[in-house]
Amino acid sequence: MNLPWLDPGEPFPDAAEAWDASQPAPGLLAAGGALDVDSLYRAYSAGIFPWFSDGQPILWWSTDPRMVLFTDEFKLHRSLRKSLAKFVLDPRCELRIDSAFGEVVRACSGSDRPGQSGTWILPSMVKAYEAFHRAGFAHSFETWIDGRLVAGLYCVAIGRAVFGESMFTQVTDGSKLALAGLVAFCRHHGIAVIDCQQNTQHLESLGAREIPRADFVALVAQNREKPAPRWRFEPVYWNQLLPPQPPA
Secondary structure, eight states, rough: OOOOOOTOOOOOOOGGGGTTTTTTTEEEEEEEEEOSSSHHHHHHHHEEEOOOTTOOEEEEESSSSEEEEEEGGOOOHHHHHHHHHHHHHHHEEEEEEESSSSHHHHHHSSSTTHHHHHHHOHHHHHHHHHHHHHHTTTTEEEEEETTEEEEEEEEEHHHHHHHEEEEEEETTTHHHHHHHHHHHHHHHOOOEEEEEEEEHHHHTTOOOOOOOOHHHHHHHHHHHTSSOOOOOOGGGGGGGGGGOOOOO
């Protein structure tokens, strides 16, 4: 099967036209196009994302099934719960949103994805997502300890459709704490699902599961037009995952 080649600005094929399991790269939809804000906005709004390696053209994907994390199914395992409770009570620790977006993306570009080998966040991708962030459609959740950024993740958000991208950590459970912050934020704002794109054991261990692509695209369509939340983290959001703490 021939892969569609896109000129910059050209409409994407329907996500349902992506290669199926009989093809060499299931989920691959098209190549070419551009990584500008408009292209990324149209892609994510249709359940499509870019993913390619050095030396390849821009490749666009829409996997079937799609790995997602329903926020009410997030698994806060005992060890992570202990780490989170300690983090929340420690005045040296803080969860921030968007205070160091570029640093987070660059740190992710130097890290392996949990459950995968190698990096896919090339300089062109870093530049593209920084522009997407400035346009208001990409956000970072950051784990800070003693005034130092030690872990984080970044995501795309269109309305109330949220798409997880990548994470990094320099400390035990650091990226999981950032993910817990994203889950708590989403629960507080009534965001029911976070896209995880592809299946990994790491994501599955945290409660993510696969759903049919058609169902995922329908969820995106339902949520992309909803008003975006205010992208700022408040400590009260932790009550979505932990019992409220009594006043000091």
